[in-house]
Amino acid sequence: MLKLNNTIEPHKGERILYSGSDLESAKRAMILIHGRGATAESILSLSNEFNLEDTIFVAPQARDFAWYPYRFIEARAKNEPGITSGLTLINSIIAALNESGIENNSISLLGFSQGACLTIDYALRYPKKYAGVFVLSGGLIGDVINPNDYKGDLENTPIFFGCSNIDFHIPEVRVNESAEITKSLNADVTVKIYENMGHTINEDEIEIINSILLK
Template identity: 30%
Template sequence: MTSLLEWGLPADRAELAVLAVHGRGQDPAFMCALARRLGPAPVRFFAPEAENNTWYPLSFLEPVERNQPALDRSLRAVETSLDRLAQAGFGGQRVVLWGFSQGACLLSHLVLTAPRPLAGLVLFTGGYIGGTPPSGAALDGVPAVMRSIEDDPWVPRHRVEETAELLRRAGAKVDLRIDPGTEHIVTDEACAAATELLTTVAARS
């Protein structure tokens, strides 16, 4: 069973759960450190860990089948994590998915191929996986914050923009911003936007 690192408010005091999914070569501690850059919000964080710190072996731009079977295994790990959140009292309407880099790609693929109720979506520097745009999502009214860097070395701008458009077509309310630069980073503005989403969604729950 996938282990989950937890931090934030106690579950009985949190309005939302955030499933925080790390990138390639990272671990849950990276997301915990990144969360410290967010402002206060009434949430509890849960972070799964990829096997060998990698959710799938190749670039997310490669055809889906080239990243199998690791991709399906990782998607199941996220699904299992969501099941555990539900058992802890956080059904889909009280869960925000948050990913960075490979984690954002994994979550993009999940929400665009396996419809589910969600409270919100935060995708830092990522996009859908594979060569063919996925379909079948139903994200009516789900707020989504997407942030990336113009010339990120791993994630091309066009794929982030294509993913944002797919999410919009699925009904999500997408806030997309791509800042100039060449580094694989999370900006302070991105952290502020994520905090605003969390506090706004929590106030509605």
């Protein structure tokens, strides 16, 4: 449906799934980024939880079900070219949505796990006013996070971080560190750490996302 330009390997040419409104009638969009070992179908099913009208939901598929090969707290170089390919793909989707008449402030981004890491990394490397950014069990990518690597203005974009305090994959300290850097780029940041939750998405997170998007 979307015509994408400037995508690069390894995720170039992978399928993109859609639900909700068609592109011609949509007034806003949500891009959903799946986690490691998951599919575009699995993350797209989450769109049924959001009370959004006139919205097109867009879910790209990663090559071999992973956006990058190693843990997100490894050195970035170890996870290339997957990271850059994923960021470029998100950027191409947003550019195509812009071309269809949907502006950035009507586009939200949501990711879970590995997809959440890619989502917040994208938002801070391409800072602008979005409808919302939802980081479900994720944080900024890299073994060491340098705040000086992130510049620009998120223009009070609402950004939500939700994660468990015992998530083996996502250290709580990285979630909080990522949130602080995000605040420094003029975002409206909310962080919710859930006691003893598994590596999953819970109903409270869905309610928070709906409350942000329906304001």
